Every structure is written in C-alpha cells, then in structure tokens.
Amino acid sequence: MKQLFGTFGVRRVANTVLTPEFASEIAAAYGTKVKGTIAVGSDPRTSSEMIKHSVTAGLLSVGCDVVDLGTLPTPALQYGVRKYYDGGIMITASHNPPKYNGLKLLDADGIGTPDDLEEEIEEIYFGKKQQRVTWDKIGKAYKANIIDEYIDEVLKRVDTQAIRDANLKVVVDCGSGAACDTTPYIVRKLGCELTTLNCQPDGAFPGRNPEPTEDNLTDLISVVKATGADIAFAHDGDADRTICIDEKGQFVFGDKSFALVEKAMLEKNNGGKIVTTVATSNAIADIARQNNGEIILTKVGDLVVARKLKDVDGLFGGEENGGLIFPDFVYGRDSGLATAMILEIVAKTGKPLSQLIDELPTYYSEKRKVECADDKKAYVAEKILEETTDYEVDTTDGVKIINDKGWVIIRPSGTEPIYRCFSEAKTPEDAEELVEWGMNLINKYLD
Structure with missing residues (x-):
C-alpha cells in the first residue's frame, strides 16, 4: 500500500511537508532505481525553483546525470523524456492551489511511474536505502531547451494551412501557469488572431485559481463575449489539461471536447481503440460505436489511461477533465496538441464550436x-x-x-x-x- 504517491506523483504543501530534504530524498530513491540521464522541469510555482535544486541534488548524489529543461508544460517534459532521456521528474502540483507543489515521476516512455516502481521508491525512501555514489561518480548537470521542438512537433500534426485560412479569433488563458511559453505561440503560429489572459508566468496565480473550472473562468468568458472570439482555451498549472469556451461564452465540459476530438480521430483513422476512465461520459462510447471504435475503460488517472494506450496500441484517450492523450506523440494529457486539434476541427468543418458540441450525443x-x-x-x-x-x-x-x-x-x-x-x-x-x-x-x- 503506497503512503506517499497519489494518482500521479507526490503532492504536499511546499516547505511544510514537501521540504527540500523530502524532495531530495525522494529524487535520490527514484534515481537509485532508474539510473541514467534524467530530465527535470517545473511549473512556475513560487516553490518550484527551490524544489528543483533539491531534486537535482538528490539525483546527482546517486550518480544520475540531470538535464534541466526549465519551466515548461508537463507534456513537453514527457515528450522530451520519451525521445531523449531515461526518465524525468516534473515539479508541479498541477491544478492544486499555490501553496502546494509536487513531484511527477516519469519512466523512459514519459509515462507516470507504475505502482510497483512507486512502492519500491517508497521502500527505499523510508528505509533510507538510496545508493549514494562516491565523490568521483557524482552525476553531471546540464541545461537544455525542448519547448521550440515541442511546438514544432505539435504543428506537424495538424493542417496548419486550413487553420490559417479560417482566420479564427482565439482567446488563451494560461492561468499564469506553464502553458505561457507554449499555447500562445502555437495559436499565433497557426495564424489565429490572438488575445491572451493570464499569460505571464506567476507562481502565486494572481489572475485565477489554477484549476480551469467554470467558476474560475468567469473573466475568460467575459473576454470571449466582449471580443467576439470564435473560441477560447484555458489550462491548469502544468498545462496538461485543456478546457474550451465556445463563441457564445459557454463553458464546454471536458468530456465534450474529448468526444469532439475522438470523433475526428476515429473518422480520420477509420476506427481504433479509445481508452478512457469509468468517470467519463457515455457519449464517448456512443461515438465509438458510431465510428468503428472500441472503448476500453480504466481507473481514474491519466497515467493509467496512458499506460493502457501503450499496452493496447490505442488511437486516442483521455479523461472527463479536459485531459486529452495522443499516444503517437506524448503518453500523457497534452494541452498543446489538444488546442491545435480543436482549432483544426473548427477550421475544417467551418462550424462554430457550439454547433459542433450540439451535434454530439447529449448527456x-x-x-x-x-x-x-x-x-x-x-x-x-x-x-x-x-x-x-x-x-x-x-x-x-x-x-x-x-x-x-x-x-x-x-x-x-x-x-x-x-x-x-x-x-x-x-x-x-x-x-x-x-x-x-x-x-x-x-x-x-x-x-
């Protein structure tokens, strides 16, 4: 039975439970098992830099090399780990309030670590069995940038010309989180007229709570109505979730955007395996039945969905909270590609988002x-x-x-x-x- 790890990683109040010592020892326990070169990144929380230094020290102390990818979305780190590194640690508390922080531990595929590995990490942590190396075997630390490559790879996966030709007006609310350096640039590179809200990184999240619920997005809804925008996007703190506001200023629940992208993916690929959780709308199953798809249900948690997608060679997956997973790109919820895909659907159908949502099964x-x-x-x-x-x-x-x-x-x-x-x-x-x-x-x- 795990004592520290939750649905995805460890989250605690920063500098109260999640102290530098705690973070370093967890990282050293992880590094003891994983070895090799580990990528580290963070969201812009006020405690992230402190914790990142501690995580880096813990990894170096057990002989791992560390590549600091800076402040970036969780999916960008996952992309980098899958392509280049042996593992990764994302320092984030995702949608939790500012006082929290956390550690999302990744395997070499960029998927959150499985339960058995987390149990082993806890055993090492509580037993103080981290394998510290001698002074001459301490790992080396580097810095690198993966954001530009991540953005370029997102753009390769959509019909950029169709989106540019649609001349869409888009509002983006990054919630002062990790998406500030990705989503606005993706939208602008796609030729959209862009208005930004809360797109300056700020770990205190002064504009709104980092969870993109309807209650927290009242300012975004007002901006959509005031500007006559075609669509708006909002993200959580580490930018793995994507919530839409339609052209009428209506909040679109995550299972609706999931169903919309699922339909497009199944039509494009003439069917496929769709993985989601038991908490997701029956609309997902309805659309699968209508489009030669197969539904596979899992426990709640994006890493559970991601691992199942890998196991069954799935086409697409996600959760009801706005987390969409494109397994050919990133084994995790991906705000960047989700944003681009939804823009492509609106552009290529020529229909407003509200109409596209109304055409889905209604629950x-x-x-x-x-x-x-x-x-x-x-x-x-x-x-x-x-x-x-x-x-x-x-x-x-x-x-x-x-x-x-x-x-x-x-x-x-x-x-x-x-x-x-x-x-x-x-x-x-x-x-x-x-x-x-x-x-x-x-x-x-x-x-």
Missing part, C-alpha cells in the same frame, strides 16, 4: 466534492459499498452506481483530502438527483 453531468481526511477515505468507501449492494455497481475505481436514469461515481481523490462525486444522466434533473444522492451517501459516513 448532462453534475460534479461535487467534499473534504475528507485521507485516513478516513477507505472507511467511507467500504460503507458506501455495503449500502449499494442492491444496485448495479462498478468498482474499477471507487463506487460507480448505475441505474435506468444514468450513473453516479463516488471516489476519493488521489491528490487531495477530498471525495469527488460525479453524475451523468439524460436530463439535468436526473443528473442533479443522482449527484445529490451520491453526496448524501458520502456525508452520511464523514461524521
């Missing part, structure tokens, strides 16, 4: 969350499972309860002390009813 969803101490999560799950034995239940991840109205999934977060509750149904009223029922189940066992 309604609701999302809630509530605080729950980590040491109480297992108890709550056990009691909910006991109470739902008379229902159709899927326990791939948490408890997913399915009835004739739709489904509700109740699962503990792997990165925060909270429980999440998502529902989906054919009507908004049923979705609301299901999520309220799910929340009542959680709250019943929190006290």
